[in-house]
Amino acid sequence: MTTLLNVKDLRAYYGQVQALHGLSFSLNEGSLTTLLGANGAGKTTTLRAICNMVRSTGGIEFDGKPLNNRSTESIVRFGIAHVPQGRGTFTNMTVEENLQLGAITRKDSAGIVSDIERMYAHFPVLKQRHTQQAGTLSGGEQQMLAVARALMLRPRLMLLDEPSFGLAPLVVRDLFGILGKINREEKVSILVVEQNAQLALELADQAYVIETGRIVMSGNAKDIANNEEIRKSYLGY
């Protein structure tokens, strides 16, 4: 197994406030890894630091190449798709335009057209609404659109920030099922940040637990799910 993403001693700052205190973890090619932790632990900051959306120091290597000091938009071109918290929908554009925007860095127009069809197969509801303004979609539909938009990049790594947030439990099941399928069938590596630890651990193969900007626990997702002490002290279920 090769390492796709390697994060070493990551420290991130919001102004004078330090949010990450030397966080290290790695993600294998083809894996589905989850970062767990309570509110304010630094999960979102970690994802934002990978895409250089927050000031940080330390090493971030993707496929052996350093990502530090590159602009957000050039990091995307390495094949890293980030589904941000709040979904980042282009609300005043149509569903189809949102999908086209996901592929805006690609040059193969035939591939883009067929990928849009592929997304409609994954998410049939998006096909029904393809001419609709994306802002009129429900929360769950917008989350599906955000995932589909990210996949339009044909990413090697997808970063997902709390995809379950604000969604009905059934919709979350649906979404996580699709994520697992994408990971297995399309070989997209996934790093998912979640507060819903139980669900994330069912889906993931690898897991890290963050507390106040540091990794406090790591291991196989099944082991962590089965370890009652970890569950009770860090994951709260």
Add this chain to the structure above:
Amino acid sequence: MELFTNQVLAGIATGAIYACMALAVVMIYQAIDHLNFAQGEMAMFSTFISWQLMQWGVPYWAAFVITLAFSFVGGIAIERILFKPLAKAPVLTNVAGFIALFAIINSSAGLIWDFTIKQYPTPFGSAPFLGSQLISTHQAGMIGVTVLLLLGLYFFFQYTRIGLAMRAAASVPESARLVGINTSWMIALGWGMASAIGSIAGMLIAPVVFLEPNMMGGVLIYGFAAAVLGGLTSPFGAVVGGFLVGIFENLAGTYIPGVGNELKLPIALALIISVLVVKPAGLFGRHIVKRV
């Protein structure tokens, strides 16, 4: 009745120019959330460039195209040199930047070409259009060029990838960066296009208001009125607003006693204030609702 039709058509013709100015203002407002007070001066300077080219013997349409290119590059240069460094600065700093730009361009034009009023040619002539006394060929030309420009812009923003990327960068900059769009260059491109659109407005209105460094002052105020009326967040609204303001200006000047030519400009200002009081988002603008 003929007077009415005549005034409406003339209003549509000047309205086309206001629509262009409003569109230029809205494009920059969408990109950086500031009103470009120097939009009119940029257009005036471009018009002088085209005039200078014609003085050197360049034919009208060649000068027109060269001026477009000059304005496009100039707009990008202004953004890169002056406003990119101010991107994270407070509002007042930006306002000071715009006023400085206004003064610099206005004085430079005065210095280079002096403040005397100059004749500016029209490629359309000023005969009655199609033998009708209602509208002149130049006015018809103003409307025609503007309509072509608007169609071109509509096609560009609706059907090209770069147009899509520009819209994305203006509406949700963070998400735009996350799909790989270089938002900073999209802003520069917006400046270039706004500057070129303004130069078209300047070149079309110059035969009417005559060429001099302060020629765009009134036009820009009408442009602002149009943008506010249509909604600063809506390019479509800005265009509709432009035509409406043009018609309204003429009808008010003709039919409201005491307004005449001298009081036309305060009408634009009164319009701005009324819209801001009654419907701040404008006719087609979106209310910005922010979750706090």
